[in-house]
Amino acid sequence: MINQTKALKLVKIYSVICERFEKDLKYTCERFSNNDKQDLTDQEIMTIYLFSVEEEQRFSVKQIHKYACDWLLDWFPRLGSYSAFSNRLNRLSEAFKDLVTDLIAIHYPEDCFPNQSLLDSMPIVTCSGKRSGKVAKDITDKGYCSTKSMYYYGVKLHALAFRRENKIPFPEEIQITSASVNDLTVFKEVWSTKENRYFFGDKIYMNKEFFSEFEKEKNSVMMTPVKAVKGECQEIRNRDKAFNDLYSTAVSRIRQPIESFFNWLIQKTDIQRASKVRSTKGLLVHLFGKIAVAFINLIF
Known part of the structure; x- marks a missing residue:
């Protein structure tokens, strides 16, 4: 009782x-x-x-x-x-998936900045990269997480979230891909239709040619920390260092809350560890069920 x-x-x-x-x-x-x-x-x-x-x-x-x-x-x-x-x-894997979509749509906070979005992804690990993944092979594969410096089998959880002042960002959309899928590829395929938006991402989203066209067509801008240009002479690097460091720090501070969102999600649901999952539907329940739990936590 x-x-x-x-x-x-x-x-x-x-x-x-x-x-x-x-x-x-x-x-x-x-x-x-x-x-x-x-x-x-x-x-x-x-x-x-x-x-x-x-x-x-x-x-x-x-x-x-x-x-x-x-x-x-x-x-x-x-x-x-x-x-x-x-x-x-x-x-009930599809029911959990639709429940997450409903909860995101219904409980949209009023303090979100609708023209500012934060981007990031995190690994969902079914087994270590030292072993051969045998679970949910139709949606998982081997990938590398640079943040944790590890190879793993599993999927990636990609989040596009609205920025909020001094609060954890609120997810606008969530995508699940195989572990090997590049974050920039997901953006091009799923989120490149967003108009009149400022996006804040990490260095994986650096692609001047694509985002120059993106800005012209959609009036949207991708902001990332400055990435060193291979082969650039040291004199030019030293000349631009102060500006690049300030700009990179400013962008990193704005996008840092998306990492806090993932940490909060892990703390509340242990979503990152999926080693006990034994099927594709089981993995989907693990993913969308745990995300639904997080939103239930916000509601109550």
Whole structure:
């Protein structure tokens, strides 16, 4: 039995899930069989997952199921076995994905700067680069994380976020790609249609030719720290050093909160470690379920 404060949180989460299910989530996991009526509903499964991760910091599916068996059976008496719970949860990967999209759209803060966006990505690790990745091969591969100086198998989580004054930025869009996909490639394919915008990114987005055309066509500017030009003479480097250092520092300070957003996401959900995932749908639940948990945390 959980205390009254936690019970109230559980009811609130269940209410949010039921509301979203009635509007659109039910179409992502609709069953066309005689077994379409389940003792434990999809809404209840999503509620158990979100509540256990957000309130109790139970990050793996096995931990979530054990916690529900120990403390939530009064609320969900037809919980069932771990195997059945895990299989049912994996069927809801698209529902979690759509839930994240809904929560981003509904809870857009008023203090966002709509013309200023921060960009970055972070690795989601299914296994070390020293081993051969065998999980979710259709969406994962081997990549390199320069920040952590490591090779890994997994995917990348790319975030485009609105800047907020002295606060963690609010995500406008989130993309999942294989680990080897370059951040600049994602920008060109997904976000290069944004108009009248200032983008703040790291040095991976340095491409003068592309962004010169981008500025002319979309009236949008990409700002990154200054990257040293290969083969440039030392005299020119010394002459421009003061300006380049000041400019790079200013850009880095503006885009630093996107790193704080990722750190906050990792702290609240442990999203970066996906070593216990065993399937593509399981990985998608891990990703979008944990992101949904983060937004539930912001709501309440």
